[in-house]
Amino acid sequence: xxxxxxxxxxxxxxxxxxxxxxxxxxxxxxxxxxxxxxxxxxxxxxxxxxxxxxxxxxxxxxxxxxxxxxxxxxxxxxxxxxxxxxxxxxxxxxxxxxxxxxxxxxxxxxxxxxxxxxxxxxxxxxxxxxxxxxxxxxxxxxxxxxxxxxxxxxxxxxxxxxxxxxxxxxxxxxxxxxxxxxxxxxxxxxxxxxxxxxxxxxxxxxxxxxxxxxxxxxxxxxxxxxxxxxxxxxxxxxxxxxxxxxxxxxxxxxxxxxxxxxxxxxxxxxxxxxxxxxxxxxxxxxxxxxxxxxxxxxxxxxxxxxxxxxxxxxxxxxxxxxxxx
Amino acid sequence: xxxxxxxxxxxxxxxxxxxxxxxxxxxxxxxxxxxxxxxxxxxxxxxxxxxxxxxxxxxxxxxxxxxxxxxxxxxxxxxxxxxxxxxxxxxxxxxxxxxxxxxxxxxxxxxxxxxxxxxxxxxxxxxxxxxxxxxxxxxxxxxxxxxxxxxxxxxxxxxxxxxxxxxxxxxxxxxxxxxxxxxxxxxxxxxxxxxxxxxxxxxxxxxxxxxxxxxxxxxxxxxxxxxxxxxxxxxxxxxxxxxxxxxxxxxxxxxxxxxxxxxxxxxxxxxxxxxxxxxxxxxxxxxxxxxxxxxxxxxxxxxxxxxxxxxxxxxxxxxxxxxxxxxxxxxxxxxxxxxxxxxxxxxxxxxxxxxxxxxxxxxxxxxxxxxxxxxxxxxxxxxxxxxxxxxxxxxxxxxxxxxxxxxxxxxxxxxxxxxxxxxxxxxxxxxxxxxxxxxxxxxxxxxxxxxxxxxxxxxxxxxxxxxxx
Numbered sequence: 001x002x003x004x005x006x007x008x009x010x011x012x013x014x015x016x017x018x019x020x021x022x023x024x025x026x027x028x029x030x031x032x033x034x035x036x037x038x039x040x041x042x043x044x045x046x047x048x049x050x051x052x053x054x055x056x057x058x059x060x061x062x063x064x065x066x067x068x069x070x071x072x073x074x075x076x077x078x079x080x081x082x083x084x085x086x087x088x089x090x091x092x093x094x095x096x097x098x099x100x101x102x103x104x105x106x107x108x109x110x111x112x113x114x115x116x117x118x119x120x121x122x123x124x125x126x127x128x129x130x131x132x133x134x135x136x137x138x139x140x141x142x143x144x145x146x147x148x149x150x151x152x153x154x155x156x157x158x159x160x161x162x163x164x165x166x167x168x169x170x171x172x173x174x175x176x177x178x179x180x181x182x183x184x185x186x187x188x189x190x191x192x193x194x195x196x197x198x199x200x201x202x203x204x205x206x207x208x209x210x211x212x213x214x215x216x217x218x219x220x221x222x223x224x225x226x227x228x229x230x231x232x233x234x235x236x237x238x239x240x241x242x243x244x245x246x247x248x249x250x251x252x253x254x255x256x257x258x259x260x261x262x263x264x265x266x267x268x269x270x271x272x273x274x275x276x277x278x279x280x281x282x283x284x285x286x287x288x289x290x291x292x293x294x295x296x297x298x299x300x301x302x303x304x305x306x307x308x309x310x311x312x313x314x315x316x317x318x319x320x321x322x323x324x325x
Numbered sequence: 326x327x328x329x330x331x332x333x334x335x336x337x338x339x340x341x342x343x344x345x346x347x348x349x350x351x352x353x354x355x356x357x358x359x360x361x362x363x364x365x366x367x368x369x370x371x372x373x374x375x376x377x378x379x380x381x382x383x384x385x386x387x388x389x390x391x392x393x394x395x396x397x398x399x400x401x402x403x404x405x406x407x408x409x410x411x412x413x414x415x416x417x418x419x420x421x422x423x424x425x426x427x428x429x430x431x432x433x434x435x436x437x438x439x440x441x442x443x444x445x446x447x448x449x450x451x452x453x454x455x456x457x458x459x460x461x462x463x464x465x466x467x468x469x470x471x472x473x474x475x476x477x478x479x480x481x482x483x484x485x486x487x488x489x490x491x492x493x494x495x496x497x498x499x500x501x502x503x504x505x506x507x508x509x510x511x512x513x514x515x516x517x518x519x520x521x522x523x524x525x526x527x528x529x530x531x532x533x534x535x536x537x538x539x540x541x542x543x544x545x546x547x548x549x550x551x552x553x554x555x556x557x558x559x560x561x562x563x564x565x566x567x568x569x570x571x572x573x574x575x576x577x578x579x580x581x582x583x584x585x586x587x588x589x590x591x592x593x594x595x596x597x598x599x600x601x602x603x604x605x606x607x608x609x610x611x612x613x614x615x616x617x618x619x620x621x622x623x624x625x626x627x628x629x630x631x632x633x634x635x636x637x638x639x640x641x642x643x644x645x646x647x648x649x650x651x652x653x654x655x656x657x658x659x660x661x662x663x664x665x666x667x668x669x670x671x672x673x674x675x676x677x678x679x680x681x682x683x684x685x686x687x688x689x690x691x692x693x694x695x696x697x698x699x700x701x702x703x704x705x706x707x708x709x710x711x712x713x714x715x716x717x718x719x720x721x722x723x724x725x726x727x728x729x730x731x732x733x734x735x736x737x738x739x740x741x742x743x744x745x746x747x748x749x750x751x752x753x754x755x756x757x758x759x760x761x762x763x764x765x766x767x768x769x770x771x772x773x774x775x776x777x778x779x780x781x782x783x784x785x786x787x788x789x790x791x792x793x794x
Contacts, residue, residue, distance in 0.1 A: 010371070010372055162462075163462055165560055195765075225733075227726050227729050228723070244724055247720050247723075248724055250721070251652045265638050276764075304733065304736055
């Protein structure tokens with residue numbers, strides 16, 4: 001399992017949830033993981049039901065078997081000052097740059113530089129060792145930008161290395177790219193069993209491959225339970241309304257005669273089943289498209305009660321069961 | 326000042342609906358028909374159907390007689406797919422196949438960031454200077470690559486389209502930004518950058534060559550350029566400096582236009598729609614949008630709540646549906662244990678015994694196909710019974726599925742209801758229109774038209790919590 005796990009996906013597919021569940025899943029048997037947020041939305045804090053995360057690595061969860069999950073919400077401005085301090089010993093000059101508006105420029109006006117800092121910080125955490133020479137984090141999981149931007153985001157250092165042909169920025173950018181393009185890194189894409197997310201996943205994989213970035217797995221999120229099977233759906237097409245009405249009546253839902261309580265339920269219930277059948281068909285097709293991508297495919301269930309902390313642990317267990325950690 | 330269409334709807338609706346729906350109902354047709362409304366901006370977090378909503382609104386407005394252009398900024402070519410256009414480039418293309426009986430037209434375009442940026446440069450600098458900028462490596466990266474330029478260019482393009490005055494309605498789909506309103510912040514950021522000292526530092530060395538005296542360039546500044554040089558590498562710093570120097574003459578224009586577009590967005594001819602799905606995250610983002618728009622004095626007309634689930638049988642609760650499903654399953658088990666004996670009296674006895682769980686709706690009907698009478702030929706009867714039993718069991722199995730499906734739907738529905746309720750409690754002033762979830766994706770104009778109809782139907786998909794009482 002690679003040490004840097006990058007999780008991307010189309011907006012609305014739940015990539016933050018999957019990233020968090022993966023961080024939990026990887027933190028088993030005394031392992032320590034760092035969950036990194038780069039988009040400044042405080043989605044991790046909301047998932048773990050804690051206060052907004054500051055720009056510091058702090059423990060947010062304990063996994064089964066004594067593992068620990070740390071989280072870090074990267075603030076680009078602080079990361080830049082951090083970076084200047086760490087690599088160039090430009091502490092006071094850094095503050096002066098801030099006065100000039102250079103930090104604002106770097107972190108907002110030229111957001112590409114922001115991406116340099118974000119990826120740089122994550123790679124630093126991957127490489128960081130303690131005094132005994134052991135890695136501080138066994139795994140770093142990044143809740144990355146959406147599929148449409150992921151390749152450019154990860155590749156920004158290539159671009160920077162091309163722009164700054166010498167100097168510390170050049171060297172730093174190259175060091176980051178070495179980590180990102182090595183087997184140390186895996187980029188996972190989160191999808192849903194719907195057309196657009198599946199299409200974006202396929203496009204995203206092609207882009208990542210073209211850029212030479214290591215593609216990991218596809219995780220299908222929010223998979224709805226199968227309620228009606230193929231035999232049911234077959235019967236659905238031929239079943240007489242009266243038979244369903246009788247069955248509903250037998251279930252204790254009122255009269256099966258025309259106008260009876262059970263009879264009145266038949267049409268809306270059959271309409272819902274038709275919708276289910278249509279979706280079932282579509283999901284089937286989309287699953288086939290994803291399978292054809294030739295990557296390991298994982299499926300996470302839709303949680304009926306909505307997403308909460310307990311649900312997150314449930315998804316982590318599921319990922320572990322499916323061999324993702 | 327144009328009248329607020331949502332406000333008008335609000336009073337037109339009458340008491341009944343408002344009692345039913347605590348939220349004000351947003352009526353999109355008066356909004357689309359209002360000639361005073363020239364720009365509709367759809368904003369919202371990713372994956373909530375923003376692009377589709379923008380396209381559906383554009384199509385509906387066009388078929389109601391307006392000359393519309395839809396500007397999409399999303400790099401995924403989704404709008405193109407649903408409008409049947411193969412390539413959307415930086416030029417508005419006429420969409421074919423719309424109903425133009427009312428005299429309307431629909432055009433669509435997708436923002437090409439780099440092209441837009443290049444066009445600005447070409448339009449505002451002389452040939453030689455433009456070439457110098459276009460060939461500058463720093464410029465090439467900035468215009469093509471770096472995220473965020475999108476927001477500036479979206480603003481720029483919107484300003485251009487509005488200035489051309491060829492369309493009477495522009496529908497804009499905003500970039501799927503990291504932070505919701507990056508595109509609103511763009512002009513301000515650009516402004517603070519352009520007014521900032523950094524520019525002067527960057528410009529200083531480039532100007533040195535052309536000026537005799539450089540006394541104004543004090544020691545502090547040269548230290549800064551030194552630090553920048555150390556950081557960026559001398560060659561990149563030079564590229565940046567050349568770029569900034571070359572762009573210097575254009576900055577004023579940039580700024581003026583960005584400010585103008587910002588003011589345009591605040592003007593009464595603009596209508597902001599926040600798009601969301603009835604999910605916690607999406608509505609949290611939506612609330613943030615609503616608050617930001619208010620703070621920026623941008624005219625919000627309402628919330629489009631996509632993918633809302635309803636049910637034609639919403640009086641049957643999830644619990645009762647699950648209970649009934651269990652009754653049917655029990656019946657199946659009893660049948661298996663009792664064999665034929667179970668069949669003889671199953672529909673009646675089970676029907677009446679289980680109906681005790683539901684005193685409000687007692688079973689009144691005796692099933693038509695009651696127990697088979699005793700016959701001379703026992704063997705064939707037994708065979709027929711078994712066939713009947715199998716058929717009945719598989720119908721029961723299907724019905725159990727229908728009930729479980731319904732229970733799932735009702736759980737989803739009440740979750741959506743709670744999420745929506747929280748948003749409305751926080752922002753009761755926001756008019757809402759709900760769009761029912763579709764089982765499949767939208768591929769074509771027909772699909773978009775269907776969504777447009779749903780947008781305009783202004784009926785509440787979700788039953789209100791008190792509607793049943």
